[in-house]
Amino acid sequence: MMKNRKYIVPLVALSFGLAACQADETETSTPTEESSIENESNTDKATSELVDDEKIPTEGEPTDPDYALLEQAKDEYYSGELDAAAGTLSRLLQNDLSDNELLKAEAEDLKEEIGQQQAENAKAAAEIQVASEFKEERQSTLLSEEYEATKEKSLSEATDEELESFLTEKEVQKNEPVVEVEAANEDALMTKEEAENHAFEQVLERAVIEGENYFYFVNYEQESWVQVEAREAVEQDGVTFSNLIGIYRYNVETDEIQKLDIITGEYNPIE
Known part of the structure; x- marks a missing residue:
């Protein structure tokens, strides 16, 4: 008999709005060089931040299989399927989550909460x-x-x-x-x-x-x-x-x- 087997014998788009109020031609002024430099700097900074946001995904994106497992566990938990939710979390926590510490902490907290409920239910039986x-x-x-x-x-x-x-x-x-x-x-x-x-x-x-x-x-x-x-x-x-x-x-x-x-x-x- 192998394993411990039992038979049943079952980006966001960045946009700029530029508004200009046209005054009399005699009052029209040319932007100073300092202002142009400042505007250019701000634009470069915003663009840089935008690129950074594109390159670095937020922790726990829906496309992340670990995130998907966590969401599955939550669905099972809120449906009252405690042992299934705990099993899903157990498989999730076997993965390397060193680059996903927030997700790991959330999974551990949820698993602990479920475990306490399971223990209470088990005591009843x-x-x-x-x-x-x-x-x-x-x-x-x-x-x-x-x-x-x-x-x-x-x-x-x-x-x-x-x-x-x-x-x-x-x-x-x-x-x-x-x-x-x-x-x-x-x-x-x-x-x-x-x-x-x-x-x-x-x-x-x-x-x-x-x-x-x-x-x-x-x-x-x-x-x-x-x-x-x-x-x-x-x-x-x-x-x-x-x-x-x-x-x-x-x-x-x-x-x-x-x-x-x-x-x-x-x-x-x-x-």
């Missing part, structure tokens, strides 16, 4: 998780959705015995042929386990989602799609919880890879 042998499984979005769809019961309400039985049922189904693929110039049937293994490796490599504290859930969904959920284990204030790094899906027939937009609930291509 601590009684169930402390005694459970399936702490990581109970944090999975994919597993929760499938369990509820199959058993018509919330995973949070399931006993360890019920969850273990469900996982055992999923394990038994692993050898079922689920998709026809081309192998060695011949048509071959890929089992559910083989489809999950292949999809898992493709998602890890192409989505770049490996981390020291990451764990994963892999689930063959339907019509050749395999879901991969990546989470980051966190321990804070005496409780454990996880950040959602992302939910992806890979099609073993078409080689498509997509990521779930946690806010809209839609999968979008990542390549």
